[in-house]
Amino acid sequence: MDSLASFFSALVSADFPFVRNAFLAGLLSSVLFGVLGSVVTVKRIAGLAGAISHAVLGGIGIALYLSATGKVPGLSPMVGAVVFALLSAIIIGTVSLKSKQREDTVIQAIWAIGMSIGVLFMAKTPGYTDPSSYLFGNILLISNQDLVLLLLLDVVVVFLAWRFYPQIEASAFDEEFAQVRGIHTRSVFLIILSVTAVAVVLLQTFVGIVMVIAMLTLPAGTAGYTAKNLASMMVGATLYAFFFSFSGLAVGWVVDVPVGAMVVVIAGAFFLGKAAGNLITKRRRGHDQVAKSTS
Amino acid sequence: MVDVPIALQFVSVSFSYPALDVLEDVSFHFHSGEFIALVGPNGSGKTTLLKLILGLEQPQKGAITLLGQNPKKSSSLIGYVPQHASYDPTFPITVQEVVRMGMVASTGRGQRKQELEQALWALGQVELAHLASRPYSDLSGGQRRRVLVARALCAKPSMLILDEPAANMDKESERRLYATLANLKGETTILIVTHDMRQVSDLTDRVFCIDAHKQGKVGRTVVQHALEDYEDGTKRIRHDVHLSGDQCQKEGLDG
Numbered sequence: 037m038d039s040l041a042s043f044f045s046a047l048v049s050a051d052f053p054f055v056r057n058a059f060l061a062g063l064l065s066s067v068l069f070g071v072l073g074s075v076v077t078v079k080r081i082a083g084l085a086g087a088i089s090h091a092v093l094g095g096i097g098i099a100l101y102l103s104a105t106g107k108v109p110g111l112s113p114m115v116g117a118v119v120f121a122l123l124s125a126i127i128i129g130t131v132s133l134k135s136k137q138r139e140d141t142v143i144q145a146i147w148a149i150g151m152s153i154g155v156l157f158m159a160k161t162p163g164y165t166d167p168s169s170y171l172f173g174n175i176l177l178i179s180n181q182d183l184v185l186l187l188l189l190d191v192v193v194v195f196l197a198w199r200f201y202p203q204i205e206a207s208a209f210d211e212e213f214a215q216v217r218g219i220h221t222r223s224v225f226l227i228i229l230s231v232t233a234v235a236v237v238l239l240q241t242f243v244g245i246v247m248v249i250a251m252l253t254l255p256a257g258t259a260g261y262t263a264k265n266l267a268s269m270m271v272g273a274t275l276y277a278f279f280f281s282f283s284g285l286a287v288g289w290v291v292d293v294p295v296g297a298m299v300v301v302i303a304g305a306f307f308l309g310k311a312a313g314n315l316i317t318k319r320r321r322g323h324d325q326v327a328k329s330t331s
Numbered sequence: 332m333v334d335v336p337i338a339l340q341f342v343s344v345s346f347s348y349p350a351l352d353v354l355e356d357v358s359f360h361f362h363s364g365e366f367i368a369l370v371g372p373n374g375s376g377k378t379t380l381l382k383l384i385l386g387l388e389q390p391q392k393g394a395i396t397l398l399g400q401n402p403k404k405s406s407s408l409i410g411y412v413p414q415h416a417s418y419d420p421t422f423p424i425t426v427q428e429v430v431r432m433g434m435v436a437s438t439g440r441g442q443r444k445q446e447l448e449q450a451l452w453a454l455g456q457v458e459l460a461h462l463a464s465r466p467y468s469d470l471s472g473g474q475r476r477r478v479l480v481a482r483a484l485c486a487k488p489s490m491l492i493l494d495e496p497a498a499n500m501d502k503e504s505e506r507r508l509y510a511t512l513a514n515l516k517g518e519t520t521i522l523i524v525t526h527d528m529r530q531v532s533d534l535t536d537r538v539f540c541i542d543a544h545k546q547g548k549v550g551r552t553v554v555q556h557a558l559e560d561y562e563d564g565t566k567r568i569r570h571d572v573h574l575s576g577d578q579c580q581k582e583g584l585d586g
Binding site: 078080199200201202203205206208209210212213214215216217218219220260263264265266268269 | 418
């Protein structure tokens, strides 16, 4: 209890700005995870988002190598990540639209090749570079500038989701019907993929690749069990994402373990618990119906 | 039928995929207010024909006119009821929201109050207004199909196009669906696309079949067949009586 009390006092103390920043980053990224995660989930493109988020490691590795060897001095890993994210989004999006049957293979290929390129370039980068720091990130290293970037992305994503909600909902629910209504479903898909790619880059530099993909799917998946519509799924997923981030931060502080991994474990446990509860409820209903029909 | 405007007209239309000639030299038309059945076995090119009518594909040859203009421009006048076979039961959405989707524009947001009123009216047309707030996934297959009909009706279209409307439907749901269509007949042009080659609803005015060309062309064409009343209240397709695709029912019977 003392540790938990110390966490709350650190949260409000001016002596521990990194704890407050981590809390704010959790709050701001929850909006992105909730809104984008819900769209990714109902569009069933979590695999695509997963491939993009892992492929960015290739861009990070190349940027680190070019910077450390002096070939492109001062090149930020984020630049490499953005280039790789958009490249993989274009490749995966094009294959998904033009050759659906190859989509699965291409997703896995982009996923594996991107990560491997990252590991290879990091191995040849002078000095010590740990790939796992990019896989799990460190939410405790977030600066005020990072928070401003997150806030800006929040505003853009929430505005786009509000403005084009009917088109996003229609193209995710029934693409053919949406096309007949004149919605450019391919453009909607490519814009969703591109915005997701940019968000993934920004988020993974803060919280790590693994946490990004987990938080894009698990809060939305958990909210999806009780949501009445896409909008309530977005709100529910945002609240779940914030709850997972906050409790991961608190537990990570109390038991002194990496916060990113803790957040993923808590989110995963909630999702699996909800899935199991849902399955049991469905089976009970099924049994009740059989009992009624036989009596 | 000469005074009634033409709802859909194909003039010498050909369409092929890179390695497959699907439709070749297809010409047919029907008029506003008619109840039309377009039949063809699986793999005959029904889906391609439907995509051409809906403006989702463009013909390589010939011209298509839907409600007086290019199908792409007349999409707002069309109420489309797809099979929606790939429906995701985990998608969180209520019945009323599915129906409101029928008024969605290509960009921007509509007026919520007006959309809601229209959605409830459309649900009333298919006798499902009492289920407006229920999750769409809670409904039976037949009820879901009628909700999709309500979605198509929501924007008060001039023409209703239904793809396999009775597929996987129980008899009672099918009866209710056709009762709804009977109420709309005359005011709204109705085109039903189906694979049932034997019989069609008694509401049907004319039937077009996707068939092989007699002159040995590779792609298929559309041929009009005669209909005769059947004892169970449906109409039987007379595959032995061919009419020109451009021959109207009245002309066909009189002349």
